[in-house]
Amino acid sequence: MNSPENPIEYIVVGSGLTGAMAAETLVTEGANVLMLDVAYKNETGVEYPTTDFLSIRKESDNQRQLFLGDNFEGVPWGAIKTGAQLTPGRKYIVKELDKWLAIAGNTFFPMESLAYGGLGNAWGAGCYIFSDAEFEKMGISKSKFTDSYQTVGDRIGVSAGIDDALPYTVGGLNNILPAIKPEAGMLAILERYTRKKQALNKKGFYAGVPGVALLTKDKDGRKAFSYNDMDFWHDNEQSVYRPWMTVDKLKQKPNFQLAERVLVTRFEEAGDLVKVVCTHTETNEEKEFWCRKLVLCSGVLGTARIVLRSFKQQQTLPLICNPYVYVPMINWRRLGVETERHKSGMGQAVLFYDKKQDNSDVAMAAMFTYRSLLLYRLIKEAPLNFATGRAVMQYLVPAMVIAGIHHPEYGGSSKFVRLEKDTNSATGDRLFADYRLSSAEEKEVLATEAKFFQTFRSMGCIPIQKVYPGHGSSIHYAGILPFSANEALYTTAENGRLHQTKNVWVADGSSFKYVPAKGISFTLMANADRVAKHALKK
Amino acid sequence: MSSAKLYTNEAERLSLYLIGKPCNSDVAIGYSDAVTKLNMALTPAQEQTYKRMVGWRFYMRAIDGGLAFTNRESVLRKRIFVMLCLLESSKYNTEYFLPRKRSPFYFFGIGFNVAYAFFTAIIGVLIIKLNNIE
Numbered sequence A: 001m002n003s004p005e006n007p008i009e010y011i012v013v014g015s016g017l018t019g020a021m022a023a024e025t026l027v028t029e030g031a032n033v034l035m036l037d038v039a040y041k042n043e044t045g046v047e048y049p050t051t052d053f054l055s056i057r058k059e060s061d062n063q064r065q066l067f068l069g070d071n072f073e074g075v076p077w078g079a080i081k082t083g084a085q086l087t088p089g090r091k092y093i094v095k096e097l098d099k100w101l102a103i104a105g106n107t108f109f110p111m112e113s114l115a116y117g118g119l120g121n122a123w124g125a126g127c128y129i130f131s132d133a134e135f136e137k138m139g140i141s142k143s144k145f146t147d148s149y150q151t152v153g154d155r156i157g158v159s160a161g162i163d164d165a166l167p168y169t170v171g172g173l174n175n176i177l178p179a180i181k182p183e184a185g186m187l188a189i190l191e192r193y194t195r196k197k198q199a200l201n202k203k204g205f206y207a208g209v210p211g212v213a214l215l216t217k218d219k220d221g222r223k224a225f226s227y228n229d230m231d232f233w234h235d236n237e238q239s240v241y242r243p244w245m246t247v248d249k250l251k252q253k254p255n256f257q258l259a260e261r262v263l264v265t266r267f268e269e270a271g272d273l274v275k276v277v278c279t280h281t282e283t284n285e286e287k288e289f290w291c292r293k294l295v296l297c298s299g300v301l302g303t304a305r306i307v308l309r310s311f312k313q314q315q316t317l318p319l320i321c322n323p324y325v326y327v328p329m330i331n332w333r334r335l336g337v338e339t340e341r342h343k344s345g346m347g348q349a350v351l352f353y354d355k356k357q358d359n360s361d362v363a364m365a366a367m368f369t370y371r372s373l374l375l376y377r378l379i380k381e382a383p384l385n386f387a388t389g390r391a392v393m394q395y396l397v398p399a400m401v402i403a404g405i406h407h408p409e410y411g412g413s414s415k416f417v418r419l420e421k422d423t424n425s426a427t428g429d430r431l432f433a434d435y436r437l438s439s440a441e442e443k444e445v446l447a448t449e450a451k452f453f454q455t456f457r458s459m460g461c462i463p464i465q466k467v468y469p470g471h472g473s474s475i476h477y478a479g480i481l482p483f484s485a486n487e488a489l490y491t492t493a494e495n496g497r498l499h500q501t502k503n504v505w506v507a508d509g510s511s512f513k514y515v516p517a518k519g520i521s522f523t524l525m526a527n528a529d530r531v532a533k534h535a536l537k538k
Numbered sequence B: 001m002s003s004a005k006l007y008t009n010e011a012e013r014l015s016l017y018l019i020g021k022p023c024n025s026d027v028a029i030g031y032s033d034a035v036t037k038l039n040m041a042l043t044p045a046q047e048q049t050y051k052r053m054v055g056w057r058f059y060m061r062a063i064d065g066g067l068a069f070t071n072r073e074s075v076l077r078k079r080i081f082v083m084l085c086l087l088e089s090s091k092y093n094t095e096y097f098l099p100r101k102r103s104p105f106y107f108f109g110i111g112f113n114v115a116y117a118f119f120t121a122i123i124g125v126l127i128i129k130l131n132n133i134e
């Protein structure tokens, strides 16, 4: 029985990408670990066939259940919001957020999760190693991450193109798997890039096939990617890395346990021990767990809530999240073409804009082709009657490319969170978030987007419109407990220890002072491994 | 008419409007199920408009297109949209949704379709404004 007399060595809060990595590092070193998480799972009971998307579409009798869900939860309505791409089988990722992770404000629309595996159940698996200059701005040296990047890369398996994009994706990583094969339309775009490469490189644009945590060869019981184009719907083959795969494996070890339906509300230090106070999400009962070291991997906003409740002195905390915009485009050479049977739903090309040509402040566009999310999502957005919308989209879809542009982001006084009382919320409080760019930042974002548009056009893609789902939609969060050399409240030491505590460690993205546009999660996982190693030290 | 029969009739007409052929019974049952589960009840005024839309394809096209500009989230449109989702998720209708090889001239057909859609939408907007359709 866990008690102050019999504490567990380590408690890890969260089973997401960071929790899974921190726990694996601790467990591998022989430490006793208890993971706490609400850990909601997919309970739809729907089993997806293992065949490809086109075969399912042409043959399956229960597509209504597969694609729309028993309660039509896959039918979208209203304006596009963060996480619009979640399919019925992945909706559990955002279950009961209003109840347990209440958030207020009308300028920031984040996506959080209380699922087994967290947001990693839906991530696009894009992997990026940040440059020295980017790390410097994040408040830490890259040398502290080199080994951890490799450890994580070897655990999850990363494939990548060996091309112009590599210095911006996972250049420097060993054991990279062969890149995924982009489909014909995307290859044509990349070929146009190659033809215009010199001019584009001069302007700071570099393109290639992305680094992805996706297996192109079998590994540890996971299958090589089959190009079935069902990536948004299921993980039957486990080719794309998801954190639950690690936690499932850890559950087989005698020195690891997972307690589910446990929402951590706060912690208190008592001598050399940490008391972790929780609420059981089914019974609403309060529960305590005792440990020697607490490792917080609850996602940046989740960690903000726990830390704010735990310290008596309240203050606003800085928040950083990449500005993000979707751009649907038409690669007109592909109009009227039948799409290939085998394709990937994941990002197939990346385009970087390295304005200063020094890999320090790079903006990025991830490019996807569209098919398996079905036509109705596109038809809904068209300014047309639905009958015409259907005919138009059926014609356009083989030529459709969606680019998601991420901008690098610094903190600022108009980007923050604080904890407020809220008697309507199950926890008695809510996080208030406010996120506004300064006019100079907005100008910079628009100027960068204009440059991307020029380059898209020269690569054969005609941008149709910009869709801004609002701040928070990049789903890359950081900054609330920045690295600091001083033992200041609401900051972390370089090794991940939360200042003003002895045994509380922060192993998610909370400490980064800057967020490069390149996806943050591979670095988050490397950080989790790094912090766990520090936490292991006596 | 019983509500089940009414919904089947509606589903048939919507299918004719959206893909030019009647739907099979599974889709019609799905439509009736969705109307209940997705809370798509209509006010008496909307009911009247909807009846007219279902009975007259040009009117449907005009109101659907007009609402795309004036009130995208209208429950009238939601009903049509749900039917579209149901039609798409049936193996019998893939030819209307999956990409198909088309001749370069198809582009002009689509261009004409879009122009006609805007024309009917303008008429739709006028009807919507005159009749306060929500």
Ligand SMILES: Cc1cc2nc3c(=O)[nH]c(=O)nc-3n(C[C@H](O)[C@H](O)[C@H](O)COP(=O)(O)OP(=O)(O)OC[C@H]3O[C@@H](n4cnc5c(N)ncnc54)[C@H](O)[C@@H]3O)c2cc1C
Pocket: A013, A014, A015, A016, A017, A018, A019, A036, A037, A038, A039, A083, A085, A111, A112, A113, A114, A115, A116, A117, A118, A119, A120, A122, A123, A124, A125, A126, A127, A262, A263, A264, A265, A297, A298, A299, A300, A302, A303, A306, A475, A476, A477, A508, A509, A518, A519, A520, A521, A522, A524
């Ligand atoms: C659609 C989508 C696509 C994405 N694509 C990419 C991409 O291509 N590349 C990239 O780099 N990033 C991507 N991301 C972002 C990426 O998913 C996140 O950065 C990453 O998952 C964060 O991991 P985390 O472990 O820090 O937090 P989370 O995934 O949020 O995990 C937090 C965990 O903690 C648990 N938890 C939270 N609070 C509590 C509490 N109080 N008590 C107990 N448990 C708690 C939750 O249940 C959850 O399991 C994407 C995200 C989405 C949604």
